[in-house]
Amino acid sequence: MAMTRRVHPLVSLNPYQGNWTIKVRVTSKGNMRTYKNARGEGCVFNVELTDGDGTQIQATMFNEAAKKFYDRFELGKVYYISKGTLRVANKQFKTVQNDYEMTLNENSEVEEASDEAACIPETKFKFVPxxxxxxxxxxxxxxxxxxxxxxxxxxxxxxxxxxxxxxxxxxxxxxxxxxxxxxxxxxxxxxxxxxxxxxxxxxxxxxxxxxxxxxxxxxxxxxxxxxxxxxxxxxxxxxxxxxxxxxxxxxxxxxxxxVGSGLSPSTKSGGRSMYSDRVSLAHITSNPSLGEDKPAFFSIRAYISFIKPDQSMWYRACKTCNKKMTDALGGGYW
CATH class of the missing domain: 2.40.50.140 (Nucleic acid-binding proteins)
Structure with a gap:
C-alpha cells in the first residue's frame, strides 16, 4: 500500500493546494516549549523535514497537536505526512530555505515509513570555517x-x-x-x-x-x-x-x-565584537548578489599583491587644504 501512494515533493507544495502527502525525514527536532499570552497558555514544538530531493521545510505543532506528535516524531526517522496546512514563512524566524512553513494540527496524519528510508538524505550540514x-x-x-x-x-x-x-x-x-x-x-x-x-x-x-x-x-x-x-x-x-x-x-x-583572541566583547549597549564584520575575499567573490539590494559593509584584512606601474599612487598637495598642486612655469606650484 505504501509503495503505491502518491507522494508530493516539498518544492511543489503551496498554501492553495488541496490534499497532499509527503515523505520526509526528521532532520531536526526542537524541545517542547510552553508559552503564555493574552489568549491563554499552551505548548509548541517544531521539526525540520527533508524530502528525497533535499528540500527542507519547518513544521510547527501547537497544543493538542504538539502533545500528540511530540513522541511520535523521532530524529532521523522517515514519515508520510498529510492533512497539514502551509503559509508564507516568517523570514524573521524561519530556519530553513523555504518560502513556506507547515502547520500540523490534531487531525493531521503522520505515519512512519520505516521500510523506505534509504532514499531520504540524512542531516544536511553547511559548515562555516x-x-x-x-x-x-x-x-x-x-x-x-x-x-x-x-x-x-x-x-x-x-x-x-x-x-x-x-x-x-x-x-x-x-x-x-x-x-x-x-x-x-x-x-x-x-x-x-x-x-x-x-x-x-x-x-x-x-x-x-x-x-x-x-x-x-x-x-x-x-x-x-x-x-x-x-x-x-x-x-x-x-x-x-x-x-x-x-x-x-x-x-x-x-x-x-x-578565533576570539584579541577581539573585544560587546558593549553594554549591544554593540558587536571588534572586527566581527571581517570577511575574506572569497566571501565577496563567491556572492555576486552582494550589495545589489542594499549596501554591504564589512572590513577585510589583506596585503597588496600588485601595483599598476603606469598609475601614480600619490600627488603633490597643499599642506593646508590637501588640494592637488601643479608645477608652474618658471618654478613654484599653483
Missing part, C-alpha cells in the same frame, strides 16, 4: 561547525535568571583546518549525553559536527547549542574524513589560536 564566524556574532543566523575536539570540561550547573531553574552545561573546545579554536557550550541533555561521550573519548581527538549553533561574543567569539541543535560524533561524511586526515598528518603538531 571557524575563522569565518565573525560576521555571525550576535546575529539571528545559525551556523553549522565541524572540528576536532581539543578539550572537554566537566558538567556545570547554571541557574537561569528568567525562572531560577538550574540547567546543565558543558564546554568543549574544537579546532579546524584554519588553525583556529572556538569554545562550544553544550546545554541541557547535550551536556550530559553527547558531552559525556566526548569526555570519555577526548584523548582520541574525535571529530564533532554540530548543526544550528548560536554565535555569541563571549571571549570574543563563542558558540552555544539550542534546543534544535544536532551533534554528531565522528560522522561518516567527506568533511569529517578530510578533517581527520589533516589533523593526523599535521594538525596535531600545529599551534592553534582562539
Amino acid at each position: 571557524i575563522d569565518q564566524l565573525g560576521p555571525y556574532v550576535n546575529s539571528k543566523d545559525l551556523v553549522d561547525v565541524i572540528g576536532i575536539v581539543q578539550s572537554v570540561s566537566p558538567t556545570m550547573s547554571i541557574r537561569r535568571k528568567s525562572n531560577n531553574e538550574t540547567v546543565p552545561k558543558r564546554d568543549i573546545v574544537v579546532a579546524d583546518e584554519t588553525k583556529k579554536t572556538v569554545v562550544v557550550s553544550l546545554w541541557n541533555e547535550l551536556a550530559t549525553t553527547v558531552g559525556q561521550e566526548l569526555q570519555d573519548i577526548a584523548d582520541k581527538s574525535p571529530v564533532v559536527a554540530i548543526k544550528s549553533l548560536k554565535v555569541g561574543d563571549f571571549q570574543g567569539i563563542s558558540l552555544s547549542t539550542l534546543g534544535k541543535s544536532i551533534v554528531q560524533v565522528n560522522p561518516v561524511i567527506s568533511e569529517s574524513k578530510k578533517l581527520r586526515n589533516w589533523y593526523d598528518s599535521e594538525g596535531k603538531e600545529t599551534s592553534m589560536a582562539s
Whole structure:
C-alpha cells in the first residue's frame, strides 16, 4: 500500500493546494516549549523535514497537536505526512530555505515509513570555517561547525535568571583546518549525553559536527547549542574524513589560536565584537548578489599583491587644504 501512494515533493507544495502527502525525514527536532499570552497558555514544538530531493521545510505543532506528535516524531526517522496546512514563512524566524512553513494540527496524519528510508538524505550540514564566524556574532543566523575536539570540561550547573531553574552545561573546545579554536557550550541533555561521550573519548581527538549553533561574543567569539541543535560524533561524511586526515598528518603538531583572541566583547549597549564584520575575499567573490539590494559593509584584512606601474599612487598637495598642486612655469606650484 505504501509503495503505491502518491507522494508530493516539498518544492511543489503551496498554501492553495488541496490534499497532499509527503515523505520526509526528521532532520531536526526542537524541545517542547510552553508559552503564555493574552489568549491563554499552551505548548509548541517544531521539526525540520527533508524530502528525497533535499528540500527542507519547518513544521510547527501547537497544543493538542504538539502533545500528540511530540513522541511520535523521532530524529532521523522517515514519515508520510498529510492533512497539514502551509503559509508564507516568517523570514524573521524561519530556519530553513523555504518560502513556506507547515502547520500540523490534531487531525493531521503522520505515519512512519520505516521500510523506505534509504532514499531520504540524512542531516544536511553547511559548515562555516571557524575563522569565518565573525560576521555571525550576535546575529539571528545559525551556523553549522565541524572540528576536532581539543578539550572537554566537566558538567556545570547554571541557574537561569528568567525562572531560577538550574540547567546543565558543558564546554568543549574544537579546532579546524584554519588553525583556529572556538569554545562550544553544550546545554541541557547535550551536556550530559553527547558531552559525556566526548569526555570519555577526548584523548582520541574525535571529530564533532554540530548543526544550528548560536554565535555569541563571549571571549570574543563563542558558540552555544539550542534546543534544535544536532551533534554528531565522528560522522561518516567527506568533511569529517578530510578533517581527520589533516589533523593526523599535521594538525596535531600545529599551534592553534582562539578565533576570539584579541577581539573585544560587546558593549553594554549591544554593540558587536571588534572586527566581527571581517570577511575574506572569497566571501565577496563567491556572492555576486552582494550589495545589489542594499549596501554591504564589512572590513577585510589583506596585503597588496600588485601595483599598476603606469598609475601614480600619490600627488603633490597643499599642506593646508590637501588640494592637488601643479608645477608652474618658471618654478613654484599653483
